[in-house]
C-alpha cells in the first residue's frame with residue numbers, strides 16, 4: 001500500500017527526468033502499480049484512512065513521484081455534482097498524451113500544491129482550460145477524452161510530472177498573481 005513515505009520530494013532527480021513510455025498492454029507489474037496509485041488517492045480522500053495513514057489529500061499521482069520513471073498517472077477527481085456522487089474522473093492512464101488544447105486558459109484560484117513539495121508556493125499556475133488526452137488503460141485499450149476546468153488542470157499537473165515539470169515552473173516569478181498596478185489582469 002502506498003503511503004507518504006513512498007513519495008519522493010523536490011530535489012530528487014527523478015522528478016526532473018522525462019519518464020519512459022511503458023509497454024502496451026501494460027505488464028502485470030504496471031497494472032498493479034496503477035491500481036496502487038489509484039487506491040492511494042481514494043485513501044487520501046477518505047477522512048478516516050487519511051488520518052490513520054497520515055496521508056495528504058491528493059487528486060492525482062504520477063509514477064515519478066514514487067521514484068518510478070514511467071509514463072503512468074492516476075487521477076481520482078471527486079464529483080462536485082450531488083446528483084452524481086461517484087467520482088467525476090477516476091482512472092489510471094498509461095502513456096497519456098495531450099493531443100490538443102484550448103487557447104483559453106484557466107488556473108485554480110488558490111494556486112496549486114504538490115505531494116512532492118512540502119512548502120507553499122504562491123502564484124497562479126496558468127494552464128489550458130480544455131485538453132484532449134489520449135491514453136491506454138490497464139487492458140491496453142486506447143482512449144481519447146476531452147477534459148475541461150478542474151479535471152483538465154489535474155491531468156495537466158500529472159502529465160507535467162512525467163515530463164519532469166513541477167507546477168511552480170509555470171508561475172511567473174516577477175508577477176505570480178498576474179497583477180497590474182495591484183489589480184488581477186485577466187487577459
Ligand SMILES: O=C(O)C[C@@H](Cc1ccccc1)[C@H](O)SCc1ccccc1
Pocket residue numbers: 057058059060061062108111112113114115116153154157158161
Ligand atoms: O502532487 C500531485 O501530483 C498531486 C496533486 C495534484 C494537483 C495539485 C494541484 C492542482 C491539481 C492537481 C495533489 O492533488 S495536491 C493536493 C490537492 C488535493 C486536492 C485538491 C487540490 C490539490
Ligand code: NI
Pocket residue numbers: 113114115116157161
Ligand atoms: Ni504534483
